Amino acid sequence: MMHDLYASASAACSREIARHYSTSFFSAINLLDQSLRGPVCNVYGFVRVADEIVDTFHEQDKKALLDRFTADTWEAIAVGFSTNPILHAYAQVARQYAFPEDLTQAFLRSMALDLEKKDYETVAELDEYIYGSAEVVGLMCLCIFVAGDRKKYEALKPAARRLGAAFQKINFLRDLKADYEGLERSYFPDLDFRNFDRSAKAKIEADIAEDFKAGVKGIRRLPDTARLGVYIAYRYYLALFRKIRDTPPEALLLGRIRVPDSEKLLIATRARWRWLLGKV
Numbered sequence: 373m374m375h376d377l378y379a380s381a382s383a384a385c386s387r388e389i390a391r392h393y394s395t396s397f398f399s400a401i402n403l404l405d406q407s408l409r410g411p412v413c414n415v416y417g418f419v420r421v422a423d424e425i426v427d428t429f430h431e432q433d434k435k436a437l438l439d440r441f442t443a444d445t446w447e448a449i450a451v452g453f454s455t456n457p458i459l460h461a462y463a464q465v466a467r468q469y470a471f472p473e474d475l476t477q478a479f480l481r482s483m484a485l486d487l488e489k490k491d492y493e494t495v496a497e498l499d500e501y502i503y504g505s506a507e508v509v510g511l512m513c514l515c516i517f518v519a520g521d522r523k524k525y526e527a528l529k530p531a532a533r534r535l536g537a538a539f540q541k542i543n544f545l546r547d548l549k550a551d552y553e554g555l556e557r558s559y560f561p562d563l564d565f566r567n568f569d570r571s572a573k574a575k576i577e578a579d580i581a582e583d584f585k586a587g588v589k590g591i592r593r594l595p596d597t598a599r600l601g602v603y604i605a606y607r608y609y610l611a612l613f614r615k616i617r618d619t620p621p622e623a624l625l626l627g628r629i630r631v632p633d634s635e636k637l638l639i640a641t642r643a644r645w646r647w648l649l650g651k652v
Contacts, residue, residue: 379464382457383410386417389458393420396636400605403640405597411465411516418445418462419479419509426486434487442480449476469515478504491558498561506540507533517598531590535602538583539609545576545616548624565625573621580613592652603652604643611639 390413391398397416401409425437441459448454448463466476482504492498510532511525518524544551544559551557552565560576584606591603611631619629631639646652 382461385457386461387413389417389420396608400601404601414461414465415512417458421458422483426483469520475508478508490556502537502540507536510536528590531587534583535587538580541580542613568621600647607639607643
């Protein structure tokens with residue numbers, strides 16, 4: 373009984389992190405089937421805390437923190453328990469849905485890269501980072517959506533990866549200024565911030581459009597319990613992508629592009645109607 377109480381309290385911590393850190397993601401989670409919301413929040417809490425370590429704890433020894441977080445993660449998964457509520461919640465869902473070990477490995481490896489790598493000089497380097505920082509998170513969620521069904525997982529895996537890659541590349545464009553000036557990071561190969569022009573921007577956008585084209589096909593094949601929430605997350609990012617595409621390159625270097633809450637509400641309402649009409 374006490375173990376169940378602690379698991380419930382740990383899951384509540386992850387849910388609060390999701391609610392406080394991302395209103396868009398949290399609203400999309402709440403459109404998943406009730407059975408999926410807690411497990412997905414458990415994944416979000418885990419990745420968010422790791423991301424905070426490498427991005428915002430500037431006054432701390434980030435490497436020591438991440439090393440400890442990594443060791444505690446593996447111990448939590450191995451024994452099914454942690455005194456860190458976020459890791460306890462993540463271990464519960466990783467064990468329940470049999471996450472492939474390499475997903476957690478790749479994610480933690482990309483987090484470590486954020487501590488030591490400032491520039492990505494080749495597409496291969498960037499692809500490896502995006503796989504670990506974003507695609508595997510989508511694959512963790514996919515494990516949950518298909519309830520551990522390995523055949524369905526493998527069938528939907530390529531599309532899930534492409535959708536995750538699109539989301540991350542849009543994040544990179546949205547956060548160009550903050551990443552470059554605040555964290556001294558440059559993710560896109562050959563991107564010269566002093567000469568960031570329409571041609572360079574269009575090349576990145578064309579790549580994102582191809583990822584979206586491949587990724588959206590997988591949404592239609594998701595179980596009914598997951599399809600609406602994922603579709604709304606896709607529509608949020610598509611709206612953000614269109615705003616970025618319509619923004620001159622010099623303006624992206626001045627501040628962050630956002631989708632207003634009123635527009636997000638409209639997106640969610642329209643998406644729900646499409647879903648009810650069987651068009652998603």
